[in-house]
Amino acid sequence: MNTSTSDERMLLADIETLREQFTQTQDLYREVCAAMFFRYGMTPTANKLYQLVRKGSMSAPAEALNRFWQDLREKSRVKIEHPDLPEALKQATAAMAVSLWSTALEQSQESLSTYRAETAEQLIAANAAKEMAELEMQVMLKSQESLTSELTAAKASIQERxxxxxxxxxxxxxxxxxxxxxxxxxxxxxxxxxxxxxxxxxxxxxxxxxxxxxxxxxxxxxxxxxxxxxxxxxxxxxxxxxxxxxxxxxxxxxxxxxxxxxxxxxxxxxxxxxxxxxxxxxxxxxxxxxxxxxxxxxERGRMETVQSMLITGKTEMEQLQKQLQQSREAIENLKVELANERASRENEKQMLLQNKHQMKEGDVD
Known part of the structure; x- marks a missing residue:
């Protein structure tokens, strides 16, 4: 499992959540565009959007994508109009605001990429441990079945004796x-x-x-x-x-x-x-x-040996089940941390949007 596959799985989970929040087709495509671009650093396309959402006609994702790029260009453009400021100062202030926005966005993307990579690695390790535990449990189950058959044969032989x-x-x-x-x-x-x-x-x-x-x-x-x-x-x-x-x-x-x-x-x-x-x-x-x-x-000694081996196999299987439960709990904890991180990123995004909105209102005033 690589990072892109992990991002696609998380994106699909986010899309299922957005389906419940937004019933309108255009609103759903708009939010999916924002999630792909801001959360996962993907460039949204009409074909990709339709493959992910599969709602409405083929023109619906193209229309939503055009509106998304238009809104993004409008939000990223900073206009400072004040009659008392020189034109050069207005342009410098606008350039500085754009630079600050770009820098904050890049740092946010880098931090998010780092966190995604760490989360993906932890998820890979947890899944590997889970698969290993499941394999070991299957081996132990097969060994238990073999020991059970041997014990049954030994009991039958003892009864004959x-x-x-x-x-x-x-x-x-x-x-x-x-x-x-x-x-x-x-x-x-x-x-x-x-x-x-x-x-x-x-x-x-x-x-x-x-x-x-x-x-x-x-x-x-x-x-x-x-x-x-x-x-x-x-x-x-x-x-x-x-x-x-x-x-x-x-x-x-x-x-x-x-x-x-x-x-x-x-x-x-x-x-x-x-x-x-x-x-x-x-x-x-x-x-x-x-x-x-x-x-x-x-024969009785052999039966006691088989019974002790069976008890040992049961103990090892219980330990493997405990390890599997711990792996599942670790995965759940990672999911909770990922959800918290997403909420934190949403809060940061909202704060940035509010700051940008306040800056525009200040410029208008």
Whole structure:
């Protein structure tokens, strides 16, 4: 943005204000000519006036422009007519008045040009700061949208992980129940094995006692047989048969108890294998659960990091909004100062016109 563009924008704003103050076409063109010439140092032309105002026919701005130049020439011409003053003094006084008017007008134009340049530079800087703040705010908004999408994805992933953990916990609880049931069954089998072992031991002890008694009876009978060889030959055969039967029954009972013992030992081995398999499954599930918990903790850490980044982005966006508000306030202040300066220039112009009018009235007197 250069100074001419800024002047054109301010001129258009002034024209909109003049439209509300002057409803007559000629009056509006006259005021626009004065604003272009005195406020902005532009030379008004009929085409330029019509492009700016666009009111009436093409002859309206030409007529208003002719009247403006005619009024300006009349106002800039100083006539001093006094019967008591020499002609040379009249011309010198008129030349001095014209010189003073020209000097004041040039200084006013220079001061106004300087102020316009400073105001334009400040306005350019404020607009640049505003554009930069808006760009930064757009970047922050895009970053916020990206962080929001990442946070949503992280939350979805965490929910999936939590669902998996819940499923594994349910499976783990089910396996714990199965393991407890298996342990209970093992304890029952072990209890039954102990009872069977005790019963087998008692039965074996009974058989041993029976065998000892039979052997003792056999020894007694043998002694009797030796003492009564002749009388007890027939009875000794019977006793020998009984002894064989007792020994055979004892051997059969011992074999039966050994088979039962082997069967119980086989069942105990199978149960121990089942317990080992269940313990292995429980250990694998425990490792899976620990790994899942570690991944869940990592996902939660990532979510906390994303949330902190989002809070930082919001803080930076609020700062940018504050800077944008400050830039807007600075622009408003510049506009107020420009309006005050324009009012001051109008007052100076009115004072100059009044002084000129008073000088003409003094000359007439």
């Amino acid at each position: 939590e669902h998996e953990v819940t499923t594994l916990q349910v499976r783990n609880e089910s396996l714990d129940i199965q393991l407890a049931s298996s342990k209970s069954e093992i304890a029952q089998y072990q209890s039954r094995l102990q009872v069977a072992t005790q019963e087998f031991t008692l039965e074996l002890e009974k058989q041993r006692q029976t065998s000892l008694l039979a052997e003792e009876r056999f020894r007694v009978a043998e002694k009797r047989a030796l003492m009564e060889v002749d009388r007890e030959r027939l009875q000794s055969g019977k006793l020998q048969k009984e002894l064989d039967l007792v020994r055979s029954s004892m051997v059969q009972a011992q074999d039966s108890h050994q088979k039962e013992m082997l069967a119980l030992q086989e069942q105990t081995g199978n149960l121990r294998q089942d317990v080992g398999s269940l313990q292995g499954q429980l250990f694998a599930l425990t490792e899976i659960r620990d790994s899942t918990m570690k991944e869940l903790l990592m």
